[in-house]
Amino acid sequence: MSEADAVTEAPARRGRPGYDREQMLHAAVALFNEQGYDATSVAALAARLGLSKAALYHHFSSKEEVLEVAVGAALDGLEGVLADATETSAGDRLAEVLRGAVGVLVAQLPAVTLLLRVRGNSEVERRALERRRAFDQAVTEIVRAAQADGAVRADVDASVATRLLFGMVNSLVEWYRPGGPEDAEALARDVLTVALDGLRTRQPSDAADRNDEATA
Amino acid sequence: MSEADAVTEAPARRGRPGYDREQMLHAAVALFNEQGYDATSVAALAARLGLSKAALYHHFSSKEEVLEVAVGAALDGLEGVLADATETSAGDRLAEVLRGAVGVLVAQLPAVTLLLRVRGNSEVERRALERRRAFDQAVTEIVRAAQADGAVRADVDASVATRLLFGMVNSLVEWYRPGGPEDAEALARDVLTVALDGLRTRQPSDAADRNDEATA
Numbered sequence: 001m002s003e004a005d006a007v008t009e010a011p012a013r014r015g016r017p018g019y020d021r022e023q024m025l026h027a028a029v030a031l032f033n034e035q036g037y038d039a040t041s042v043a044a045l046a047a048r049l050g051l052s053k054a055a056l057y058h059h060f061s062s063k064e065e066v067l068e069v070a071v072g073a074a075l076d077g078l079e080g081v082l083a084d085a086t087e088t089s090a091g092d093r094l095a096e097v098l099r100g101a102v103g104v105l106v107a108q109l110p111a112v113t114l115l116l117r118v119r120g121n122s123e124v125e126r127r128a129l130e131r132r133r134a135f136d137q138a139v140t141e142i143v144r145a146a147q148a149d150g151a152v153r154a155d156v157d158a159s160v161a162t163r164l165l166f167g168m169v170n171s172l173v174e175w176y177r178p179g180g181p182e183d184a185e186a187l188a189r190d191v192l193t194v195a196l197d198g199l200r201t202r203q204p205s206d207a208a209d210r211n212d213e214a215t216a
Numbered sequence: 217m218s219e220a221d222a223v224t225e226a227p228a229r230r231g232r233p234g235y236d237r238e239q240m241l242h243a244a245v246a247l248f249n250e251q252g253y254d255a256t257s258v259a260a261l262a263a264r265l266g267l268s269k270a271a272l273y274h275h276f277s278s279k280e281e282v283l284e285v286a287v288g289a290a291l292d293g294l295e296g297v298l299a300d301a302t303e304t305s306a307g308d309r310l311a312e313v314l315r316g317a318v319g320v321l322v323a324q325l326p327a328v329t330l331l332l333r334v335r336g337n338s339e340v341e342r343r344a345l346e347r348r349r350a351f352d353q354a355v356t357e358i359v360r361a362a363q364a365d366g367a368v369r370a371d372v373d374a375s376v377a378t379r380l381l382f383g384m385v386n387s388l389v390e391w392y393r394p395g396g397p398e399d400a401e402a403l404a405r406d407v408l409t410v411a412l413d414g415l416r417t418r419q420p421s422d423a424a425d426r427n428d429e430a431t432a
Contacts (some may be wrong), residue, residue, distance in 0.1 A: 036252060091416070150417060151417060153415060164384050164387070165410070165415070167387020167390070168383045170383070174383070175379055195410065195415060197369075197416055198410075199377055199411060199414075200367065200413055
């Protein structure tokens with residue numbers, strides 16, 4: 001809704017008092033995630049929001065528009081991570097983008113969950129998948145540049161590596177439930193550790209060296 | 217169906233000629249994955265199989281039984297990987313189990329895809345989730361043992377590490393499509409490389425050493 005529209009509409013017609021567009025979106029995304037987007041009717045959506053269908057249509061032209069706004073916000077967040085990356089070396093930029101993606105996922109867990117379940121059954125969903133593909137492609141280019149620099153191993157194909165990295169990041173929606181901001185940071189650190197440094201301890205000699213230092 | 221049952225049933229009553237229980241299961245799993253298990257009616261299932269509902273009920277007592285047999289096969293495969301593991305050190309057993317899990321996923325892609333979408337809306341689904349949790353718990357114990365041995369880094373919680381590992385493995389259902397058996401091996405190697413050794417190249421001095429050897 002544009003600002004000009006807002007001026008011509010009486011505030012009393014904006015749904016339940018204290019229930020703004022943002023909160024409606026929030027409730028709608030929760031319902032889509034519970035029941036599945038395709039299986040959720042406009043009537044069910046209106047019932048969850050405590051609105052008539054007519055009142056709901058006053059705020060959103062269609063169920064698809066609700067989906068578009070919700071997954072659009074998640075995609076804006078992910079694309080913002082790429083656009084805002086400041087590290088100049090590709091290896092550092094990859095770590096920065098992974099850390100940022102975990103941050104977006106944690107901050108916008110319901111919207112990202114919805115985004116990851118989009119299957120391309122409508123024009124809105126196909127456009128969302130297109131943006132996801134472009135994002136993956138941009139990350140793949142960073143991985144490729146990091147391989148060329150020697151910062152990332154070259155014996156795993158860059159696009160397979162990107163898919164595995166985001167397989168790990170995206171799996172957070174299956175089990176992560178928001179706590180404090182520290183949890184998000186610890187989570188990002190764990191993802192970076194496993195994905196970039198690997199679970200296996202480095203050479204036994206490294207550990208021995210550290211022990212020597214500790215006891216020296 | 218037991219062998220004794222099979223003897224008392226006339227073969228002509230076993231649905232379409234050449235369409236055995238295994239193939240029916242295959243078609244049913246494909247339909248569940250396309251439309252969602254909850255959204256698939258018994259009528260739609262019978263139609264996909266080219267059977268009447270009565271003929272379908274001759275083979276399976278309910279839609280839930282179809283789900284139970286399908287996800288049961290995937291779970292049997294995963295549990296078999298744990299039961300058959302032969303490596304004695306925990307670190308090697310972790311690698312063996314990861315490699316085996318990728319193998320089960322590739323060999324039974326549709327059934328594992330269905331398993332991963334189970335949300336616990338029925339008794340069959342809750343039992344499947346229970347078996348998944350027990351499997352995750354067993355892998356977590358291996359990770360913990362490998363940490364105690366010093367084979368796996370101890371600065372990431374064992375259950376978080378297990379979730380991230382299987383987040384990576386399970387994400388294969390989103391994009392992997394079966395090719396030859398070599399693809400599966402290459403895939404398992406890539407997963408093990410990223411998860412255990414990490415994407416980042418080890419010390420620059422390692423690479424320099426290798427170059428020295430190559431040119432020596």
